[in-house]
Amino acid sequence: MSSLPPDTLWIRRFHPAPAAGERLVCFPHAGGSASFFLPVSTALSPGVEVLAVQYPGRQDRRAEPGIPSVPDLADRIAQALTGWDDKPLTFFGHSMGAAVAFEVARRMEAEGRGPVRLFASGRNAPSRPRDENVHLRDDAGLIAELRNLNGTDSSLLEDEELLAMILPATRSDYTAIETYRCAEETQVACPVTVLVGDDDPKTTLDDARAWKLHTTGPFDMRIFNGGHFYLSRRSAEVLAVLSEHVGMAGTAHRA
Template structure:
């Protein structure tokens, strides 16, 4: 484990790479934490300085209340990233993290900055909505959703005490993402690379392609075998996509 950067509880830096010329900022899914991206940091360091965003209500921030609004999350993360833009930034967000990254990018661009590219993984386009109410279910219903998506460590789901500790943060995240609404005309100027699983129950291919409506910088779609957490099973393939973006040589 790494300690939080002093004074900034929002950012985790597992493998500081002071000589890297580019930074990757990773935004977790609902219920996820910065440590979900530890394998990405391990793989890309020291060529890329990888930062993981840590939302309140989990791990070392478990005593803080969760944030129930994507807009509020984006506001706080934008402030937390101040000073980290001395090198070109790339954003990678999975599921809820994709729309949080999109909103942070919008805020940074409005201030004259922003990422050079946004990787939107496992999430439909910001203006595509569904009638979802997982955040209104009881605890058993929330756990059932986690099991169905296979994105939560089975050890957490089997440990009743630990599970009850993390459920409030998960419920806050689901509240934020399920109540999130975005205008059709909201865009970023950076290019967007969309990653999706071909069997993701949360995102159809049409919903994934619609990210093209939310960028003036062009978009591309990459489809992988798998469901909502395809990136866990196709980790090498996803890392290869990131490596190509950062112009890193292919690993043998």
């Protein structure tokens, strides 16, 4: 048996599941943290071991500067996942996390250790960037954006002390995703499943469907009722989609 790397600043494992045959790696949205995926870990354990990525600049990493570049983030995360890939990995990324997961998948595939599937949630295809400049707004403008997306607890947005802690990391994340560019011919080999809300102000169904251009493997898309953070209100439905796939690769791996 190979020995696992210790839990690190980058990778969080809320429910260790040594008997699980597969791992689901979750990548947060801009301004998000690993703890956003605690309910997913709770729901899927112990059948699937869930790992959540913790970007720098938030929670226990708030003293670290953020990394305002998707490629640089992906480089660091791909390295941090070394040793966790002794079992099949499935990636799930929401919003910015979908682009980061895509770039991590590219890097790991180049090393022969790529994921068995990528779930890309609430994000345009990599070659369809949004023409946005939230990262250039003042603090009030950034807070207004967070309110509009309904993905941040409103009580946090009223607490000046907490805002002072979360805004630098959030701005760094928005810089990363709003300056990210990807050519249409850039692809991964793994299957891609896209999840999107039917009323998402950030991602049209056409822009979500364009993820099909970025895989040489199978592609499918699931549409949910809701906005950009549809997955918070449709968690049971999202978990059902995940459960259609996670666990299957682990069974094949053990066979």
